[in-house]
Amino acid sequence: xxxxxxxxxxxxxxxxxxxxxxxxxxxxxxxxxxxxxxxxxxxxxxxxxxxxxxxxxxxxxxxxxxxxxxxxxxxxxxxxxxxxxxxxxxxxxxxxxxxxxxxxxxxxxxxxxxxxxxxxxxxxxxxxxxxxxxxxxxxxxxxxxxxxxxxxxxxxxxxxxxxxxxxxxxxxxxxxxxxxxxxxxxxxxxxxxxxxxxxxxxxxxxxxxxxxxxxxxxxxxxxxxxxxxxxxxxxxxxxxxxxxxxxxxxxxxxxxxxxxxxxxxxxxxxxxxxxxxxxxxxxxxxxxxxxxxxxxxxxxxxxxxxxxxxxxxxxxxxxxxxxxxxxxxxxxxxxxxxxxxxxxxxxxxxxxxxxxxxxxxxxxxxxxxxxxxxxxxxxxxxxxxxxxxxxxxxxxxxxxxxxxxx
Amino acid sequence: xxxxxxxxxxxxxxxxxxxxxxxxxxxxxxxxxxxxxxxxxxxxxxxxxxxxxxxxxxxxxxxxxxxxxxxxxxxxxxxxxxxxxxxxxxxxxxxxxxxxxxxxxxxxxxxxxxxxxxxxxxxxxxx
Numbered sequence: 001x002x003x004x005x006x007x008x009x010x011x012x013x014x015x016x017x018x019x020x021x022x023x024x025x026x027x028x029x030x031x032x033x034x035x036x037x038x039x040x041x042x043x044x045x046x047x048x049x050x051x052x053x054x055x056x057x058x059x060x061x062x063x064x065x066x067x068x069x070x071x072x073x074x075x076x077x078x079x080x081x082x083x084x085x086x087x088x089x090x091x092x093x094x095x096x097x098x099x100x101x102x103x104x105x106x107x108x109x110x111x112x113x114x115x116x117x118x119x120x121x122x123x124x125x126x127x128x129x130x131x132x133x134x135x136x137x138x139x140x141x142x143x144x145x146x147x148x149x150x151x152x153x154x155x156x157x158x159x160x161x162x163x164x165x166x167x168x169x170x171x172x173x174x175x176x177x178x179x180x181x182x183x184x185x186x187x188x189x190x191x192x193x194x195x196x197x198x199x200x201x202x203x204x205x206x207x208x209x210x211x212x213x214x215x216x217x218x219x220x221x222x223x224x225x226x227x228x229x230x231x232x233x234x235x236x237x238x239x240x241x242x243x244x245x246x247x248x249x250x251x252x253x254x255x256x257x258x259x260x261x262x263x264x265x266x267x268x269x270x271x272x273x274x275x276x277x278x279x280x281x282x283x284x285x286x287x288x289x290x291x292x293x294x295x296x297x298x299x300x301x302x303x304x305x306x307x308x309x310x311x312x313x314x315x316x317x318x319x320x321x322x323x324x325x326x327x328x329x330x331x332x333x334x335x336x337x338x339x340x341x342x343x344x345x346x347x348x349x350x351x352x353x354x355x356x357x358x359x360x361x362x363x364x365x366x367x368x369x370x371x372x373x374x375x376x377x378x379x380x381x382x383x384x385x386x387x388x389x390x391x392x393x394x395x396x397x398x399x400x401x402x403x404x405x406x
Numbered sequence: 407x408x409x410x411x412x413x414x415x416x417x418x419x420x421x422x423x424x425x426x427x428x429x430x431x432x433x434x435x436x437x438x439x440x441x442x443x444x445x446x447x448x449x450x451x452x453x454x455x456x457x458x459x460x461x462x463x464x465x466x467x468x469x470x471x472x473x474x475x476x477x478x479x480x481x482x483x484x485x486x487x488x489x490x491x492x493x494x495x496x497x498x499x500x501x502x503x504x505x506x507x508x509x510x511x512x513x514x515x516x517x518x519x520x521x522x523x524x525x526x527x528x529x530x531x532x533x
Binding site: 168169170172173177202203204207229249251252254255256257258261262317335337353354356359 | 408409411417419427428429459460461462463475477478480481482483495496497500501502503504
């Protein structure tokens, strides 16, 4: 059945999802295999590769003993991944010498009522034994996951992450405004829409600040932007040359201000209700919110998924192919050449805006697509098994100079 | 759509803007008649003085060195040299007004260690 055969009721904001024990609704039903440090990442990946397609690993590079402020952030993300409602059950894998305790993470996730297990490579007696024991654990979790059934759910139960990567001039003109329109529709329907990448608010923060619902939110936002801007100066990073990236510049973006003004269009026009720290829990029914994240798209997406986002809408002008292991990523491009060259990696052609179609019409289509993907329609990134994952690390120098972000 | 399309080949995002974005690869000599759109820059005809690639910007009016560049009815940078009407506007003649290295040292922040101050000062000297 093609899309055109589906009767679309504009007042229908429902989809069918997996309602978890804590009431949150998943749009996918995966078993997550989460390494606690880099030393467990290979085992986690092997366990997922050897299991069913819907068993997903989140390999990453975090060390055994990260410094304190960075450690809190890593813990928050690792626990958040297991707690994401797209996850039916989680297995935490550690070498056994990590400062972050797998049991503590598992306890946190268990509070959502879903099954969680832990696996310690040293205690099992090495890699081979850990793979055997891990496969058994994955089987047990998968058995429970198989019991889950889709049931009626509503757009108000969705947390949708808006992201952009590989931006060019069309991002701010076509794709991001269309995503912003869909974000407005989602917020209108009672859901939560979140944008992040704080460095990409630089030069556009006054627009977001004017949309803040309270003085407290406004201060939090401006502090976050100021902190990221100082971080750039502190590291001796010249934003000219690095932000916008060489690719952005090739695509016509000249300055960080220009990139930012285009980027914030993803957040639509509704009031800004809150600023959430990287990887922290995003509110349900929260309206439009911001997560304070770095400007690296894979880390930014991972942070929002750790915060509970079930669906990601990702715009790209130049042709990013990235996905996520836990949440479906809908790829939207405003560049007609990119859409034609990389149709196989794209879900929505927002370049229709450049040829005269209204942002409103493309936004309406995109909103329908979000509900359809929430209901199980696979995205291009899912078909290609694009499952990038990365946790933002805070370098010690930044920690010392700028203090804890929370 | 948002923004005003001129001649199906360029888009001006807001009436107050001083630059347009090419919606096609545009050749030198291409003319854009600005009459009737209500742009703040006026009603003249802009002639491209060089090629402008898809997605890139050109000036709708002469912009003097140090003047701010406007797109989306907002400031997107500052001219680093005089820019003629119809000239390609990009990193070679515009720079950001934000997040420059060394900027943090003229803020009110103090209490940072000497260790962090030293490289910042060195960076400032190089640029």
